[in-house]
Amino acid sequence: MIRRLLVLALFGTGLAGLVTKRNLIKKAYALAIMNSAIVILFVLEGAAIGSDAPLLGGAGKLFVDPIPQALMLTAIVVGVCVSALALTLAYRLYRHFGTLDIDEIKRRIGHE
Amino acid sequence: MRRGKLLSAATGLAAASLALAVLAPVVMSDVDWPTAARDTIAADGYAATGATNLVSAIYLGYRAFDTLGETIVLLVALAGSVALVASTPGRPDLDRDGGPADSRGPGHTDIINVIAGKLAPIVLLFGTYVMLYGHTSPGGGFQGGVVLASGVIFIAIGRRAGGIGRISPSITAFGPRTLSVIEAIAFATVLALSFPGSGAALAGLIEATGASAGVAAKGVAAVGPIIALNIGIGLKVGSGVALLCVMMLGGDQE
Numbered sequence: 001m002i003r004r005l006l007v008l009a010l011f012g013t014g015l016a017g018l019v020t021k022r023n024l025i026k027k028a029y030a031l032a033i034m035n036s037a038i039v040i041l042f043v044l045e046g047a048a049i050g051s052d053a054p055l056l057g058g059a060g061k062l063f064v065d066p067i068p069q070a071l072m073l074t075a076i077v078v079g080v081c082v083s084a085l086a087l088t089l090a091y092r093l094y095r096h097f098g099t100l101d102i103d104e105i106k107r108r109i110g111h112e
Numbered sequence: 113m114r115r116g117k118l119l120s121a122a123t124g125l126a127a128a129s130l131a132l133a134v135l136a137p138v139v140m141s142d143v144d145w146p147t148a149a150r151d152t153i154a155a156d157g158y159a160a161t162g163a164t165n166l167v168s169a170i171y172l173g174y175r176a177f178d179t180l181g182e183t184i185v186l187l188v189a190l191a192g193s194v195a196l197v198a199s200t201p202g203r204p205d206l207d208r209d210g211g212p213a214d215s216r217g218p219g220h221t222d223i224i225n226v227i228a229g230k231l232a233p234i235v236l237l238f239g240t241y242v243m244l245y246g247h248t249s250p251g252g253g254f255q256g257g258v259v260l261a262s263g264v265i266f267i268a269i270g271r272r273a274g275g276i277g278r279i280s281p282s283i284t285a286f287g288p289r290t291l292s293v294i295e296a297i298a299f300a301t302v303l304a305l306s307f308p309g310s311g312a313a314l315a316g317l318i319e320a321t322g323a324s325a326g327v328a329a330k331g332v333a334a335v336g337p338i339i340a341l342n343i344g345i346g347l348k349v350g351s352g353v354a355l356l357c358v359m360m361l362g363g364d365q366e
Contacts, residue, residue, distance in 0.1 A: 005139060007139075056158050065149065066153060067153070073254060077185070080353075085193055089196065096201075
């Protein structure tokens, strides 16, 4: 329970950063933090039924569930894709407007 | 003004309580994690796929098609990012006598030059190991690929003026053009391996050439297709991520 609350706090950190920060780079990192929280939650829950890494060899091992780990591999890759695209868009916006402040960018788009 | 603040505070509160309503059941849940899937895979995974790393057995053996889709997602995202970076107007100009990192901006010190250049071969070797042994130890194509990419990035930032380690097509094999060619070939390999039966054909070919030392016992599937997929995915991820980072460093503007 306490572990899940910590994961929830991590997720909440990301969500709060995504909502309240104006800097686009910080928003991209907030997305990455939320992604990490989900990954940690799945790996944590899958590890509840065992204690050994899911590598065969040696007897009497009690494996953790390998399925959440394989799923989270996908989630990590998709998270990297999201980060790459978000950072690229932020880079492009910075090159065009000279600022990373989302309110400032919105204001300038309204002026053009 | 005051009214706007009140409104945004109310909206924020409503959004936070909605998020909590979604997340609270996840945290409060006291259902035990099921063990059936774990037991099945621990019992049959090795015989069915030949991989002793059960995570590899799942994502390259049982559901390799899913991994193909994941690779396509990565390809599309990286292609979009690379296109956006390449078409950005007003990118910083490079200095005349070399690549972007030769311009000694803030943060580009002698320490980074020396250490990154020395570290690059070790990181590349480690990435290759992680990529090749993903079927039997922690690691695999995706993990090894990003380590390979960081090795290439070390080469890119650890350059000395005129020395080795320049990401320039005329000097090293790690230019943006080479990286994109490697990525295309690796992705074609992954696609070819994903056709029905091609994995079995590859396993048969490996066995026919007598290189079946890796096949442990009768009744155990050959692990060759998983190793081949790991290599293909590793090269694809490594060259793709490295290409994006090199372009963000401005390495395509020689």
